[in-house]
Structures are given as C-alpha cells and as structure tokens.
Amino acid sequence: MKWKLKPKPNPDLVFSLANALNINVKLAEILVQRGITSFKEAKDFFRPSLDDLHDPFLMKDMEKAVARIETAIADQERILIYGDYDVDGTTSVALLYNYLSEEYSNLATYIPDRYKEGYGISFQGIDFASDNEFSLIIALDCGIKAIDKVAYASEKGIDFIICDHHKPGDEIPKAFAVLNPKRKDCNYPYKELCGCGVGFKLIQGLASTKEIETSHLVSYLDLVATAIAADIVPMTGENRILAYYGLQVINTNPRIGIKALIKSIEKKELTISDVVFIIAPRINAAGRIKHANYAVELLTSSDLEIALEIATSIEEFNIHRKELDKHITEAALLQIIExxxxxxxxxxxxxxxxxxxxxxxxxxxxxxxxxxxxxxxxxxxxxxxxxxxxxxxxxxxxxxxxxxxxxxxxxxxxxxxxxxxxxxxxxxxxxxxxxxxxxxxxxxxxTPEITIDAELDFTDISPKFYRIINQMAPFGPENRKPVFKSSSVRDNGYGKQVGEDKSHLKLTLFQGNPQNSISAIGFSMGDKIDAIVNDFDVIYQIDENTWNGKTSLQLLLKDLK
Structure with missing residues (x-):
C-alpha cells in the first residue's frame, strides 16, 4: 500500500479550534481537515440535528408525488410499492409500506426476481400491476432509466412515481413524478442520498402536509441507516444526520424484523460497521439466494415469532451465500492465472x-x-x-x-x-x-492507497482522545474513522502470529519508554512478523479490546514498514 499523509491544515485554525473546544491539537487538526473550523460547525458535527434536514419540497416533483399519493388514497386506488432486491431497495419498500399502511390498506409490495426479471423495473412487474388493477406504482431505488417500462405502464393506464438516486441518462422517464436529487434540473441541496433516503424524503413530504413533525418519523430511521451503510454513500450532510439517529433506533428500539436479525449478536452497541458486516449481508442474502420478498416480509413484520422464523431462514441463506462466494472467488482467481x-x-x-x-x-x-x-x-x-x-x-x-x-x-x-x-x-x-x-x-x-489523518506520539493516545474520536461517528465515505501514523516504534520482544492459521499479528508496542506500551493487533498481517525488528513505522486506528472483563485501548494495525 501507498501511505499518503493528509496535508497539515492551517495551524492558526487548528490552534483556535483546539482552544475553543478544549481538545488535543491532533484532534483539532482532524476536524479542520474535514471542514470543521468553528465551535458552531463542531457542535453541528458532533450533535447532528433533525432540524438541519432540508425541506423535502426542495426536491423537484415532490409536490406532484405527494399530491398524487394523496389522490390515490382519497380515491381508494390500489398502490404497488416496487423496489430493487438489494438492501437499499428492500429497506425502501419496507419504509414506504410501513408508513402508508398505518392509515391505508389498499397496498402491496413487489420486488423483481433477480434471476427471472433482473434489475429494476420489469415488464413482468407492470403486467402484475395491470392484472391486479393497480393504478399507481411507486418505484424505489430504481427506475431512472426505465423509459420504455414507464411508457408501457402508461399505455396500461398506470401512473409511476420514481424515487431513485442512480445517475440519470440523457432522458428522464415520462413518469407522473421523478424524485432524484441527481437530476440535472433538480436543485435539491444534498445530492448523495441513497434510495431509501429519497424514500424518507417522500414520507417526510407526506407527513408535512398533515403537519406531522419530522421527529415523529425517527422510528423509520433504522431502515434508512441500514440502507446508507449498505449502499456506501458519503457519510456527510443529510446522510450523517439520518444515520446518526437511525443507529440510535437500532440500538434502543429497532423494528421487530431488525430485532430478530440482531437477536444473537452479543454486543452492547452496534456501529455503522456492524450494520455493514452483520445486518446488511443477511438482508442481501434473501435476494441473492432465494427471493428478496423474505427481506421485505421481515422488515414489515409486526409479529416477533414470525420475524424470528424469517430471520432463521435468512441466516441459512447467508451461510449458503458465504459458501458460494468462497467457491466462485477461488474459481475466478484460478481462471485469471490459467x-x-x-x-x-x-x-x-x-x-x-x-x-x-x-x-x-x-x-x-x-x-x-x-x-x-x-x-x-x-x-x-x-x-x-x-x-x-x-x-x-x-x-x-x-x-x-x-x-x-x-x-x-x-x-x-x-x-x-x-x-x-x-x-x-x-x-x-x-x-x-x-x-x-x-x-x-x-x-x-x-496501487491501493491508505490515507493517514495525522502523525501521533503514543503519549497523545488516551481514553479521552479515543472518546472524542468515537464521537465523530457514524463513519463512512468522506468521514472515515481516523487513521494514524507513529514512527520509530518497537515491539517488546513477544510479538507473535495468532489465530488458527497464524494469519494475524499480535504485538505490544512502545515508543521510547518500554513502560508506556500499548497492545496492537494486525488482522491478516501474520506474514509481516519478520519485519518486526528494531524500529519500524505503523499506521493504525485506535480501538478497544475487552478481555476477561477488562477493557483497554489497542491499536488496530493497517500496515507497517
């Protein structure tokens, strides 16, 4: 890996911010690098507020979309909520279905079969809507390029509302309304929403016409946070606010389906990383192995017993998915060599x-x-x-x-x-x-590159330093968990390879004084054991390790040389 140290920001700004916040200069350096230069900006960053979400009606066609849905409900039309088969699509469908079904029952959901219909809106899906007398399809996380499909639906007397975040082509489908902040003619201030995020703006718009405050919609944000994490969209602006509150919901009062998925996880508090590596793959496994309807049923379930049954099936799909993944990756690597x-x-x-x-x-x-x-x-x-x-x-x-x-x-x-x-x-x-x-x-x-936020002496690392780093979460693209470099470190002589196959590296490092040491773990770095001689440099993130009931700070190594 190439090591790339971020340029040092303006020292006057750094020292001013460090004094205003009463924090370590290195922490102030990281904040300034991320565009945070004042007490107010720091407050907004560390304490995201729902009040900073944009007015949904700034999005082009939002008024038309809200009015069309209200008309459909008033006239008792059948509404089909259509979404893609991945995490973003299934959470989007669950979000809108859960919201509308609180007051309206003439609804159904539709997820295309990955194998028979492929990605996005399908002719088969439109035929299903026509055969079952749906007059409005709301498509989430797909549809921005479905020009021929929307025209086909129109011929059958079916209106479309598209809620998408993918890059549009030169032509926009002639739907009743197209919500997509990436439209060239859309002036919505934040362009990086995921599909479920666009769906949330829609329910925010629907709620506002009934004078329902956004704070009453927080219970839906476990779905939005899951989609933001899984779709790897920038963790900035509205995404950061939605993910921040969504994580709180996941950790305090998640919907029954998510509760069933995380029931066996023995962890006090889940992070965005846990959502990416634990929740999202399981939701995805339904559409990958069987059918994404399993995921929608799970995320719309109001019965814990039924949700637990579905979650058990999804866990089996995920185990099968892992086996396939391993086998096909090995075959593909062999094909490249052969x-x-x-x-x-x-x-x-x-x-x-x-x-x-x-x-x-x-x-x-x-x-x-x-x-x-x-x-x-x-x-x-x-x-x-x-x-x-x-x-x-x-x-x-x-x-x-x-x-x-x-x-x-x-x-x-x-x-x-x-x-x-x-x-x-x-x-x-x-x-x-x-x-x-x-x-x-x-x-x-x-050549893969790792960006280093700052150089640290081990004396900079303290529980308070770690607590403030953690408060910069949720982490994700454009707000990554900080990576640090420390130079001229040594191992105490007991460094070793660990794990069943000795693939990991366990060290106890010090800089200068051997009494001031800190433990370090390098996953999949066991082969670097021979580099642990004399002084060397390390790059790492700061983490916690709990062993025998005792919690201490440790370094999560990324590379060394």
Missing part, C-alpha cells in the same frame, strides 16, 4: 455456472486481490449478466459507457455497476474494456 491475465489493467471473468446472486461480492473480492477495475459475468436467461467494481479514483460507469456498443443495458455508480451483454459480444467487450481502462486510468490508481 488465462495468463495477471498483468492486465482489468479483470474480466466469466462462467455460465456462477451464481448470479454473488457475482457482485466476487467482483469486490477480485478487486481486493488484483486492485484493478473488475467485471464478473455469469449467464442468465440466455444473456450474460455482470457486476462491475472499480478502484478508488476511477469511474467505472464512464468506462462502461465507452463500451456501450457491446452492452445491451447497464446502470450504477462511479465505483459499482451492473450490465447485460449478448453472449457473442463477450470477447469484444472484454477487449474494449481493457483498452478503455488502459488508455484512461492513471497507473498510480492501480
């Missing part, structure tokens, strides 16, 4: 037998291994379908757009996308994608 493609600028692999539900995870694993833009294909319904993942700083969406002549459809973000191609175009796509990336990527992006 095809002599280790030194390319891209990874493109394909096997028609690979499970469509886990190719996105496999793409992420391959990106971690070779650190280059990656596309993993499998076969589905006679087509080749793929998940794409990128490296930091490279826009894979734009790269795919340059390969459009070989792609039937694609969509996504800068760092993750999905696409479909005809089988006969596989080799041509693979060649073109390699050519596009080779000609456009800065080669420095092909």
């Amino acid at each position: 095809n002599d493609e280790v030194d390319r600028y891209t990874t493109v692999v394909y096997n028609k037998e690979w499970h469509k539900g886990v190719i996105g995870i496999v793409a992420s694993r391959l990106t971690e291994t070779y650190y280059r833009p990656t596309v993993v294909f499998t076969e589905s319904e006679g087509k080749l379908t793929a998940s794409a993942r990128s490296v930091k700083g490279f826009d894979i969406y734009n790269a795919l757009d340059e390969c459009a002549e070989f792609i039937e459809q694609f969509g996504g973000h800068k760092y993750a996308a999905g696409l479909t191609i005809a089988p006969e175009n596989y080799e041509a796509f693979k060649h073109k994608f390699e050519e596009v990336v080779k000609n456009s990527i800065d080669e420095s992006l092909l």
